[in-house]
Amino acid sequence: MEITQRAFLLPISQYLRSQGWLVDAVAAEIKTCTACQSSYDRIYEIDWTRNPLNLRNLTRASAQVRKIVERGDYDLVHVHTPVAAFVTRYALRNLRRIGKPKIIYTAHGFHFHRNGRPLSNAIFLGLEKLAGRWTDYLVVINREDEAAARRYRIVPPERVRYMPGIGIDLDQYTAERVSQEDIKRVREELKLEERHKLLLMVAAFDPGKRHKDAIEALALLRRKEVVLAFAGEGPLRPRIEELAQRVGVAEQVRFLGFRKDIPALMRxxxxxxxxxxxxxxxxxxxxxxxxxxxxxxxxxxxxxxxLESGAGIVVPVGNVVALAEAMQYLINHPEEADRMGKHGLGVIRAYDLANILRLHVELYDEALREKRSAVFNA
Known part of the structure; x- marks a missing residue:
């Protein structure tokens, strides 16, 4: 929860409050997030789970949400994570008849998608269309979801808004902030010699991340000087550790756990x-x-x-051979890797946090017709 808040929501809340907005937040375990306590006007603990099949979400948690919103007399509610977004919109579905609060949903990736299974896609699409009835604006953060939202009319097409993500602070994430000493420290910690070439994957060990593909591609390379590091935790980590042993690349793999020095690792x-x-x-x-x-x-x-404009290499999902070939190519062609990295610097400017903040304020002003009162994040 705290990672989601820090990465996605706190920068927006902090900016809005600096502009005179009142911003409250509701989430599970939010009182354990120290940064949240200073970044919102009020915070509320909610009794919901991430399990979409838990009926408590639609009973107890739903009642809690409705009570908080009615007491707060909010003008706008902005929901994010899938279960919280569905429960909140379900809880407030009848309040929308009086036009208050306005409800905005940011979909951080629909659970139905072109790589999904037909049955699960049908179920998740049905849920999105149901909740779309209780939604004033739908924000999507990639073009595939934008096309799907319009094609399936999850909300009326004129109520769909594309935003390039949730923003990244380009003043914070810049190569100039990573010193050569930082890079040297990381390489020494990972026991890398000068000959070693490091590849890094930053992702929780969840099924959809497919860490196994990276392990199997590393095995195909048959290059002992290539080291693959995983930053992240999750339930599948033991299985991936066992796979690295089984395919004979355990000595080339580093399991780093949760890290706060991702920029240094990347550089x-x-x-x-x-x-x-x-x-x-x-x-x-x-x-x-x-x-x-x-x-x-x-x-x-x-x-x-x-990546499609050239900031890297896109390979088919699950194609281990193509993944190994891409690894081989970038290792063997450092000039091309450098060119791709520099190209990415130009592409990412559109995703700057300052641009995302501007787009949020424009949407809120549209939803509220210039009336500013309070924002509620779920």
Whole structure:
């Protein structure tokens, strides 16, 4: 939860409050987030889970949301994460008859997508269309989702808004902020010699991230000087560690856990890798581009948006041979890797946090017709 808040919501809240808005937030375990306490006017703990099948979300949690919103007399509610977004819109569906609050939903990647299974796609599309009835504006952050929202009329097409992600602070993520000492420290920690070439994947160990593809591609390379590092935690980490042992590349793999020095790790790498089958607009790719480091990404929406103009190499999802070939190419062609990294610096400017903040304020002004009162994030 805290990672989501820091990466997605806190910069927006902090900016809005600096402009005179009142901003409250509701989330599970939000009181454990120290940064949240100073970044919102009020925070509320909510009793919901990430499990979409948990009926408590539509009973107890829904009642909690409605009570908070009625007491707060909010003009606008902006929802984000999938379960919270559905529960909140369900809870407030009857309040919309009086036109208050206005409800905005940012979809950080629909759960139905071109790489998904037909049955799950049908279920998730049905849920999105149902919740779309209770939504005033739908914000999408990649072009595939924008096309799908319009094609399936999840909300009326004129109520769909494309925004290039949730923003990345290009003053914070820049190569100039990473010193050679930082890079040296990282390489020493990872026990890398001068001959070693580092590839980095930043992603939680969840099924859709497909870490196994990166391990299997590394095995295909048969190059002992190539080291693959994973930054992140998650339930599948033990299985991926076992796979690295089984295919004979354990000595070439580093499991780093949760890290706070991602920029240094990226700058120490030949390229970053993201093998996910589903993404909204991956922050790891955005950060890599902002730091001038090329990306090898699986052909998932969002990743495709960021890389298709030449900031890296896009490979088919699950194609281990193509992934290995892309790794080989960037390792063998450092000049081309450098060119891709520099190209990414130009592309990522459209995703600058300042641009995203401007787009949010424009949307809020449209929704409220210039009337500013309070914002509620879920």
């Amino acid at each position: 120490a790498s030949v390229a970053t890798v993201l093998t996910s089958e589903r993404e909204g607009l991956p922050r790891a790719v955005m950060e890599s581009m902002a730091l001038g480091v090329p990306v090898i990404g699986a052909d998932a929406r969002g990743t495709r948006d960021l």
